[in-house]
Amino acid sequence: GAVVSQHPSRVICKSGTSVKIECRSLDFQATTMFWYRQFPKQSLMLMATSNEGSKATYEQGVEKDKFLINHASLTLSTLTVTSAHPEDSSFYICSAAYYGYTFGSGTRLTVV
Amino acid sequence: AQSVTQLGSHVSVSEGALVLLRCNYSSSVPPYLFWYVQYPNQGLQLLLKYTSAATLVKGINGFEAEFKKSETSFHLTKPSAHMSDAAEYFCAVSDQSSGGSNYKLTFGKGTLLTVNP
Numbered sequence: 645g646a647v648v649s650q651h652p653s654r655v656i657c658k659s660g661t662s663v664k665i666e667c668r669s670l671d672f673q674a675t676t677m678f679w680y681r682q683f684p685k686q687s688l689m690l691m692a693t694s695n696e697g698s699k700a701t702y703e704q705g706v707e708k709d710k711f712l713i714n715h716a717s718l719t720l721s722t723l724t725v726t727s728a729h730p731e732d733s734s735f736y737i738c739s740a741a742y743y744g745y746t747f748g749s750g751t752r753l754t755v756v
Numbered sequence: 757a758q759s760v761t762q763l764g765s766h767v768s769v770s771e772g773a774l775v776l777l778r779c780n781y782s783s784s785v786p787p788y789l790f791w792y793v794q795y796p797n798q799g800l801q802l803l804l805k806y807t808s809a810a811t812l813v814k815g816i817n818g819f820e821a822e823f824k825k826s827e828t829s830f831h832l833t834k835p836s837a838h839m840s841d842a843a844e845y846f847c848a849v850s851d852q853s854s855g856g857s858n859y860k861l862t863f864g865k866g867t868l869l870t871v872n873p
Binding site: 648650653678685686687688690693735737739741745746747748749750752 | 792799802846866
């Protein structure tokens with residue numbers, strides 16, 4: 645079946661640094677990738693929608709300069725959290741719209 | 757705009773008992789509906805989906821859900837709970853108004869299922 649590989653699974657970074665999260669579609673082409681953020685014991689909140697070769701569409705309230713999304717190829721989408729702060733600590737999940745939306749395994753970001 | 761309401765943030769059942777997780781939706785267009793399961797620190801796994809075909813949808817791991825338009829519901833059931841079913845379950849509706857073939861999903865708040873031995 646369709647697999648979205650998300651890396652890293654966990655990352656700890658210092659406040660003020662940037663972190664890149666990658667999502668790769670392993671056996672299909674992902675024209676569109678969705679990026680979600682999930683706080684502990686809460687639901688998923690859509691942050692942005694990325695389409696290959698074009699600028700991402702961000703949801704209201706999401707800082708596009710803080711959460712940089714790049715979808716340069718049909719198999720790779722990246723989310724970069726720039727100048728991370730402790731309040732950016734969260735669980736980030738990507739999803740490709742393919743056969744009911746295939747999700748990555750998530751990235752636990754902790755900013756210290 | 758679509759919305760999803762999951763009744764009960766926490767459901768507890770005994771092993772072997774019926775599992776019933778409730779989901780009601782709001783949609784201005786015929787919806788596509790999904791149930792996902794999430795284990796701790798993992799992504800979401802699709803259990804089943806409704807896309808305007810049969811109203812009774814069978815999924816993986818013995819789960820099924822019935823689409824009831826008159827009740828705007830899509831409840832998830834499993835006849836006999838296993839310990840391995842303990843997880844967080846999310847109901848979601850697709851936003852077909854986004855256009856194209858890649859629709860955004862709107863999630864419910866989730867229901868934590870615990871299974872007691």
